Amino acid sequence: MAAAGSESQQAALVLDFDSTLSTPTWLSRAQQWAVADNLPLFESMDEAEIIANLGGAARLATLHTLLGALEASGVVLHIVSIGRKAAIVPHLRAARLLPYFGERDCEELRSLGFVKGRLIKRIMHARGWAHAEVLFVDDSQEHLDAAAEARKCSGRLASARQSAQHCGEVGVPHDDGHE
Numbered sequence: 001m002a003a004a005g006s007e008s009q010q011a012a013l014v015l016d017f018d019s020t021l022s023t024p025t026w027l028s029r030a031q032q033w034a035v036a037d038n039l040p041l042f043e044s045m046d047e048a049e050i051i052a053n054l055g056g057a058a059r060l061a062t063l064h065t066l067l068g069a070l071e072a073s074g075v076v077l078h079i080v081s082i083g084r085k086a087a088i089v090p091h092l093r094a095a096r097l098l099p100y101f102g103e104r105d106c107e108e109l110r111s112l113g114f115v116k117g118r119l120i121k122r123i124m125h126a127r128g129w130a131h132a133e134v135l136f137v138d139d140s141q142e143h144l145d146a147a148a149e150a151r152k153c154s155g156r157l158a159s160a161r162q163s164a165q166h167c168g169e170v171g172v173p174h175d176d177g178h179e
């Protein structure tokens, strides 16, 4: 997913979880949105609810195709989320998505003021990645703007909608107000 016209290979794809990797659903039994900062709710969800929260079986199959292709091409996949790691990991495991993600940094983000760009910069420095080698995808313009303003990940910032188009078949999250 290198920039158009560039011969450099993308080293990493950093994905938000809620409304980027997931498509938060309203659980009527709990009268709550299924977002990853709600650990008790996530822990109570069965496999069918988890699959639904990831957009359903068809979207999940597309995610497997996309993430598998990226992994095969050498792209390292990260999730950077303000959600709880303890909530996200079991969901990824249930959906068989967990093996794609070698590092999970959800909790560390809390110590960095929830500014995702700071954590991305820390990961980039540790791995020796340049800005142009990292693509950050998030449905929140606020998070994208914060990362860009801090010059944390300047290579290919894009809105979730633009990124979905760029990546091909990844569904655009519902506009439900969750990030």
Ligand SMILES: [Mg+2]
Residues within 6 Å of the ligand: 016, 017, 018, 019, 020, 138, 139, 140, 178, 179
């Ligand atoms: Mg989000």
